[in-house]
Amino acid sequence: MSVRISAMSVLPPVRRDRVIAQLPQCFRKEAAIHTKNDFNNKVKTACQEQRTGTVGRFKISKVIVVGDLAVGKTCLINRFCKDTFDKNYKATIGVDFEMERFEVLGVPFSLQLWDTAGQERFKCIASTYYRGAQVVIIVFDVNDIASLGHARQWLEDALKENDPTAVQLFLVGTKKDLSSPAQYSQIEQDALKLANEIQAEYWAVSSLTGENVREFFFRVASLAFETNVLAELEKSGSRQIGDVVRINSNSNNLYAASKKKQSNCCH
């Protein structure tokens, strides 16, 4: 049996465990980007009608992961993308990146995850990759209060290269497995306070056990997707995205055809 390879089939289908049909919930209602139970209605309708514009075709959201050295940025990304965990520390030199493909409400959507170096000597290389981020993830170690204290500085550096009003911000505490419930709840108070001040959504995870890792990235993908689709809908304004689909598919035919004629007349 011969197998035909077309341009369309070069890209493998989205993995079944990367399919998001429902909005994943926030970790703490006290520090969330929003606390709605479901995707925005306009977004849901646009997805159903395949009116998502460039989202789903070419759109890739850039995500940068920043924070002090050895807080666990690389382990967090590796746990999600490769389902692995390395207990030995290997400093990231400059940057690394991973692509993750999702399907959100039936629409393909990709995140480009940039893992940056926390070590001071590699910071200047890493910061040249900050530009164009839609999502900034600031990572700290829940067992190291100093790493939480440095979060503001990481944010400031990341926002120098980006439009602060367009960035979605997450504050993520790692290595939850190493802290006792009492220690954890103490640092959580400080983290929630900071998250509110900088308007970030707060999460706590463990890359060793995998606790909350998948939930966290699904939340990131979903919120980035929602924002992108809303921006597309806003951009299109009264001229609806996907008019072409409508012209071919339903009773708007007559109206669309007459509009087309009119515009041709103007040439």
Ligand SMILES: Nc1nc2c(ncn2[C@@H]2O[C@H](COP(=O)(O)OP(=O)(O)OP(=O)(O)O)[C@@H](O)[C@H]2O)c(=O)[nH]1
């Ligand atoms: N117990 C435990 N250890 C962790 C966890 N995450 C990371 N580590 C350990 O912490 C160390 C640093 O992890 P990395 O992910 O390399 O840290 P990083 O933030 O990428 O460091 P830089 O690349 O230098 O900025 C490694 O020894 C990891 O095994 C976790 O969730 N639990």
Ligand SMILES: [Mg+2]
């Ligand atoms: Mg690293």
